[in-house]
Amino acid sequence: MINVIRQLIRPVGTTDVVVIGAGHAGLAASYFLSKHAIEHVVLERGEVANSWRNERWDSLKLLTPNWQSRLPGFEYAGEDPDGFMSMPEVVEFIEEYAKFSASPVQTDTTVQSVQRHLGAYRVVTNRGVWHAKAVVIASGACNIANKPRASQDVPEGIASLTAHDFRNADQLEPGGVLIVGASATGLQFADEIRKAGHEVTIATGEHVRLPRTYRGHDIQFWMHITGLLNEGYEEVDDVSRARGLPSPQLVGSHDAQILDLNRLSDNSVKIVGRLMGISNGTAQFSGSLRNVCALADLKMNRLLAAIDDWIENNAVLCDAPERFEATRVDDNPSLLMDLEGNDIRTVIWATGFRPDYSWLDVPVLDRKGRIRHEGGVVDAPGMYVLGLPMLRRRKSSFIHGIEDDARDLMAHLDHFIREGSMGSGSRAA
Amino acid sequence: MTDVTAIVDNGVNVEALLGAREALTEAPEAAKFVWRASSEWKGGTHTQSSVEGFFGLGEEQKHVKQFNYDSDHPEIFASEDKGSTPVEFILVGLAGCLTAGIASVAQNRGIQLHSVKATLDAPMDIQGILGIDGDVRNGFDAITVNYEIDADASEEDIAALVAQSQKRSAVFDIITNPTNVNVEVNK
Numbered sequence: 001m002i003n004v005i006r007q008l009i010r011p012v013g014t015t016d017v018v019v020i021g022a023g024h025a026g027l028a029a030s031y032f033l034s035k036h037a038i039e040h041v042v043l044e045r046g047e048v049a050n051s052w053r054n055e056r057w058d059s060l061k062l063l064t065p066n067w068q069s070r071l072p073g074f075e076y077a078g079e080d081p082d083g084f085m086s087m088p089e090v091v092e093f094i095e096e097y098a099k100f101s102a103s104p105v106q107t108d109t110t111v112q113s114v115q116r117h118l119g120a121y122r123v124v125t126n127r128g129v130w131h132a133k134a135v136v137i138a139s140g141a142c143n144i145a146n147k148p149r150a151s152q153d154v155p156e157g158i159a160s161l162t163a164h165d166f167r168n169a170d171q172l173e174p175g176g177v178l179i180v181g182a183s184a185t186g187l188q189f190a191d192e193i194r195k196a197g198h199e200v201t202i203a204t205g206e207h208v209r210l211p212r213t214y215r216g217h218d219i220q221f222w223m224h225i226t227g228l229l230n231e232g233y234e235e236v237d238d239v240s241r242a243r244g245l246p247s248p249q250l251v252g253s254h255d256a257q258i259l260d261l262n263r264l265s266d267n268s269v270k271i272v273g274r275l276m277g278i279s280n281g282t283a284q285f286s287g288s289l290r291n292v293c294a295l296a297d298l299k300m301n302r303l304l305a306a307i308d309d310w311i312e313n314n315a316v317l318c319d320a321p322e323r324f325e326a327t328r329v330d331d332n333p334s335l336l337m338d339l340e341g342n343d344i345r346t347v348i349w350a351t352g353f354r355p356d357y358s359w360l361d362v363p364v365l366d367r368k369g370r371i372r373h374e375g376g377v378v379d380a381p382g383m384y385v386l387g388l389p390m391l392r393r394r395k396s397s398f399i400h401g402i403e404d405d406a407r408d409l410m411a412h413l414d415h416f417i418r419e420g421s422m423g424s425g426s427r428a429a
Numbered sequence: 430m431t432d433v434t435a436i437v438d439n440g441v442n443v444e445a446l447l448g449a450r451e452a453l454t455e456a457p458e459a460a461k462f463v464w465r466a467s468s469e470w471k472g473g474t475h476t477q478s479s480v481e482g483f484f485g486l487g488e489e490q491k492h493v494k495q496f497n498y499d500s501d502h503p504e505i506f507a508s509e510d511k512g513s514t515p516v517e518f519i520l521v522g523l524a525g526c527l528t529a530g531i532a533s534v535a536q537n538r539g540i541q542l543h544s545v546k547a548t549l550d551a552p553m554d555i556q557g558i559l560g561i562d563g564d565v566r567n568g569f570d571a572i573t574v575n576y577e578i579d580a581d582a583s584e585e586d587i588a589a590l591v592a593q594s595q596k597r598s599a600v601f602d603i604i605t606n607p608t609n610v611n612v613e614v615n616k
Binding site: 206273276277279284286287288291292294295298301302332367 | 457570571585588589592593595596601602604605606607
């Protein structure tokens with residue numbers, strides 16, 4: 001009851017659309033809403049580009065080259081189109097975009113609840129309540145770092161960090177490190193921590209292997225020019241699988257042609273199978289390591305062959321085709337590891353991320369807690385989501401991928417608002 | 430699809446499998462199966478086991494008939510060799526599971542199979558089961574499966590079939606990953 005009264009005395013705003021989150025996705029949505037002359041507000045729990053500021057490790061650089069850093073109406077204008085942005089540079093880029101697009105951002109405004117209310121939405125924040133006909137969820141895909149159940153069984157005295165906790169190797173105790181997960185995150189951690197002098201073991205399940213450069217160009221160039229990045233969610237065989245794929249083993253750097261398990265092995269990182277559990281201080285790894293590596297090699301080679309075909313069909317002049325060494329797997333990779341006996345002092349869970357929808361009080365989540373949507377059109381009238389992997393296209397999770405998705409969805413939203421207004425007869429479009 | 434596409438028939442009803450996948454995505458409860466076997470000691474190291482009923486799609490199910498299996502140990506173990514060694518059943522299960530997977534994946538990918546043969550090797554140091562050396566495990570040191578596959582597909586596509594089959598195999602998972610085993614005795 002007190003809560004109700006407290007909310008009643010808070011300021012109340014009414015607008016057509018509430019956009020939740022002022023990262024690249026929310027700002028891109030705002031850009032198109034302005035183009036459609038739709039009244040809206042962008043609510044941001046912290047500052048513009050908050051996750052990029054506060055929830056990334058120090059050495060992280062974008063996995064896409066600068067020439068690809070592009071938002072609606074706005075392009076990278078720096079001097080190093082082939083370089084990769086550090087996180088402070090990404091923050092600066094998005095801040096500049098917020099100024100350029102003159103988005104109506106309200107910072108330090110945390111959304112506490114979104115509810116369906118009288119045929120519209122009621123958005124409760126720490127600084128008042130908004131009523132809106134439509135809501136765009138652009139609050140990010142990586143709010144929560146996943147931790148498998150086995151993380152509860154890490155013996156006391158061994159540090160257990162998520163990918164959000166890890167900033168750099170200086171924060172680690174001396175001694176061995178077990179990294180769980182071999183996507184971009186896990187590989188980058190393993191490489192960095194090994195170079196800082198720690199013994200490193202990496203537990204490897206299914207992963208996506210990709211070279212940074214191929215036939216003289218960045219892999220993103222080929223993915224772009226062959227049209228792969230534009231492949232739509234309705235074109236792929238199994239969209240739910242495509243949406244759950246781990247990020248490819250890339251790093252934003254041209255120091256090496258490929259950062260893969262072989263390169264880690266060369267630096268004496270120990271490669272083991274997927275972590276299946278920890279029992280009495282002993283980690284158990286799957287015996288499937290050889291197969292997950294074979295799958296990743298086959299899939300990488302299939303992609304490279306598709307690129308080769310495209311180059312041949314389009315008679316493009318570039319370096320000759322090449323294939324990378326198959327992933328080397330020990331004859332008998334370790335299946336068991338006594339963590340204390342092997343001087344493991346830290347376990348890092350690089351086991352993916354998921355969005356936080358704890359504030360979303362509209363029944364649109366499936367039994368796995370994922371938002372139900374069709375290409376970003378959420379299963380509730382006037383609700384949209386942006387910035388999730390493979391939302392509408394392969395490029396949806398990239399900064400440059402947001403433009404087409406935001407354009408499509410804000411056009412849909414525009415139609416929704418006009419239809420709705422005409423339907424109710426209250427306001428002419 | 431081009432009009433010259435040959436009809437691929439590996440005898441697997443992929444449409445039914447894909448239909449089941451779709452239906453069970455909508456009704457996850459029906460996907461919960463229970464597999465069963467029962468066994469009886471016959472004397473010596475000879476045991477007879479059988480399978481017939483199982484649970485799935487929300488109700489009790491039955492094989493078309495009861496299947497019976499004898500397990501025993503070879504004569505060099507001073508046994509009467511009335512059936513396969515239990516560990517050999519593991520290899521039989523793995524071969525059956527991976528090969529069924531290969532046929533299904535091939536059908537789904539439009540690859541005609543002509544023959545799929547496998548040999549399986551599983552070294553084991555029996556100092557473990559005999560309790561001679563506590564550092565030696567009871568089970569296999571490793572398992573090697575060697576496939577010979579004749580199919581209308583490239584070497585790489587065949588490798589992909591075998592890899593995908595492992596990825597989706599229950600027996601492969603059971604062998605490569607730990608499982609809690611509860612053995613109880615009813616008085």
